[in-house]
Amino acid sequence: MMNYSSGAPHPDTGEGEPPAVRAQDLTVVRGPRTVLRDLDFTVPRGQVTGLLGPSGCGKSTLMRAIVGTQAKVTGTLDVLGLPAGHPTLRTRIGYVTQAPSVYDDLTVRQNLDYFASILDPGLPHARTRSRGGTPSAADRRRDNVTRAIADVDLTTHADALAGNLSGGQRNRVSLAVALLGTPELLVLDEPTVGLDPVLRRDLWQLFHALAADRGASLLISSHVMDEAERCHRLLLMREGEILADDTPDALRTGTGSDTVEAAFLHLVDAAAAASRTKETSR
Template identity: 50%
Template sequence: MNNVPGHAVEVRGLRVRRGSTEVFRGLDFDIPRGQITGLMGPSGSGKTTLMRAIVGVQKVAGGTVAVLGSPAGTAAQRRRVAYDTQAASVYGDLTIEQNLRYFARVIGAPRSDVRRVIEKVGLEGQAKQTVDSLSGGQESRVSLAVAMLGAPELIVLDEPTVGLDPVLRAELWDMFRGISETGATILVSSHVMDEALRCDRLILLRAGRIIADTTPQGLIADTGETDPDAAFLALIERDATGAAEHPPSTRREAREEPGG
């Protein structure tokens, strides 16, 4: 595990609203450099909205988000931060190589990066195939390859393993670890709790609030559970008990958002 000094992301007092719904009401947390941080939580907990705020494409109502030492979304970060969304981020009628050449031009990455990232994700044999002809796992690798163009310092991945079988998920996580070991910081969201054990650090969200900012070892030790699903359920029960004891008017929280 890398121990690069400082934080890749610093969030203070983050507030986000969607219409009359307050998604976040004052989030505070840091993401260490050179590590894999897992953003875990059920659907609707706010994971996607938080990632969008970090890459600078989400309108915020208050607070600050600093990424690699600058405000989120600044022009200087375009080559330093990569964002792989849940929706397909590649063109199905183009080959893997054509997709990567296009995105390399968009971000100003060197042409040599195309071959490098294709090899990194293990798709040399499929480089001339269209994305539509690939399996779901291979398509996920293409999206990851796009995110790796230009050697970004922070890679934000929104549920990249959703819908994949356990073998393919394990292969992708091995790739994430390999990328992290080069010094990059990875923020990856998931609602599959067994993936929490593959992270260096964990941020667990529920209904727009952080209910734990810990490590996999800390999660297990804090709850006394060996199964990550059981550990998360224990945290939810603890959080619910706290909510009953402290009404919303006295707590910093947010209502659950649709999606994310």
């Protein structure tokens, strides 16, 4: 299958800090199937990269490999310059799965407090702000929790039980947990599924603000092609392979398409034609 590129320089091909993610010959086997095959790509720092492709193409598997929770991964997969799964990456990556991982019998704030205390346990006796103005662990945690709840627009629901929230609100509690440690890389698996258009717009604004203001790198999966238009860069996947790794503009221009969706379909057809030609020439 072709791996489309406009030939425009990739933002991470220069010198300096390593990209957020770099994969070479990345292959993942699940059960009897090779789910990802020989992937080569990079995810740049400080940008929003969309991981787009139809259901079942391997997006979640790729994300699991990046955060280090996927077995049977071969090839090279470096994250923030370290091998995926390296213990020091745990606090540097925020990961939100498709299934919200929150405790239903705790309030939003209690959920966040719980995860904050795991991330930043501090010292048991350091409960008050020190005289020098350096925040104690408890102050830091409270500030981080309040900020993360505000980031996902749940301040008015901070004291509601998570079990009483809607599906979209519970997703946002999971996202708030991922934002607690101000991670350098955020890996978000379909974070906008089930959200209304206003919330979807607000979340995309938050994603861009995280990249622009905090320098975070974001890898966001979706199978909704209009979300592709909101990304700085795109990885377009199909059947376990990367069809394209480029900017939305370059994809549209390079394929003579008006939308990323049309560009994707163009690339799918081109790949199918190339594989038919290969078959008949055997």
